Amino acid sequence: MSMNWNEFREVHYSKKIKPNDIKINGGELEINVNGSSSALVYKFDRPKVIYKIRIQAEITGPINYQNKQPGEKGADDFPLRVGLIEKGDTKLNFFQRAIAADWVVKLNDLGKSHGGFNKIHSFVFYIQKPAYNERFHPLSDYFFETIALGFNSGVLDGEFSLKKEIESIGIWISADGDDTQSSFKIKIKELKLTSPDTAS
Numbered sequence: 001m002s003m004n005w006n007e008f009r010e011v012h013y014s015k016k017i018k019p020n021d022i023k024i025n026g027g028e029l030e031i032n033v034n035g036s037s038s039a040l041v042y043k044f045d046r047p048k049v050i051y052k053i054r055i056q057a058e059i060t061g062p063i064n065y066q067n068k069q070p071g072e073k074g075a076d077d078f079p080l081r082v083g084l085i086e087k088g089d090t091k092l093n094f095f096q097r098a099i100a101a102d103w104v105v106k107l108n109d110l111g112k113s114h115g116g117f118n119k120i121h122s123f124v125f126y127i128q129k130p131a132y133n134e135r136f137h138p139l140s141d142y143f144f145e146t147i148a149l150g151f152n153s154g155v156l157d158g159e160f161s162l163k164k165e166i167e168s169i170g171i172w173i174s175a176d177g178d179d180t181q182s183s184f185k186i187k188i189k190e191l192k193l194t195s196p197d198t199a200s
Contacts, residue, residue: 003191005029008040008173011106017178029188033177037077041106043170047087047114051165052194053123053148055082057156061184063127063177071130071145073138076179079151079186080125083143083172084193088118104142114169121166122174123148125156168193 005024012019019038023030029040059079068075091112107117122137122145124130129150137143148160171193175186 003029003042003171003188008042008171011039011041011172012102013037013039014102020175027189029191031175031186031188033175033185034183035177035181037174037176037178039172039174041085041170041172044114044168047167047169048193048195049165050084050168050193050195051162053082053160053162054190054192054194055125055149055156055158055160055188056190057125057151057186057188059127059151059154059156059184059186061182063182063184064180065128066180069131070126070128071132071135074179076138077176077182078124078126079175079184080156080188081122081145081172081174081176082125082148082191083120083122083174084166084168085120085170085172086118087114087116087167087169089116091116107142117169119144120172121146121162121168122172123160125149125151127151 010019010022018036020036021032057080063077063079065075120143122143124145124147126147130147134146137145149156149158177183
């Protein structure tokens, strides 16, 4: 299953965090990060079981970790996270919607037609590998991160097989430079998700 970037919608985290600049050039997605962070979200027409991610991307520019470990406080920026929104039964009630961040409300709305959501399995593509392999994100239990593949001399080209299949209702893609105030550009040239009904 290949991506149609025009069908993705941008999600902003808060008024305090500047969003990324997004461009679509032909079949490529370009994310310009300038001390910024935001996400792109796509909702499947029906739940899909995903077991493999194929990706080809390029990064231009550094992330300034300032001798900190990637992922820790003050250095929680990565060039690319590809998230699978897991089908579940979480639905916000009226009170929860009233106090939830806008992005959580949007995630809730996305999951409604599929019966709800569980969490986002976020697969991290890095230029400097963090010390952990998996974690719940320290700022939100909605995100469970798995370290996936690294960029090599600015290029990412490979496949990542999931430890277990995920029944997914959509995709959540993000690039972050707000924590380190870094500026860089990501070009995603190919992103394919493999499910049993799309495998060749």
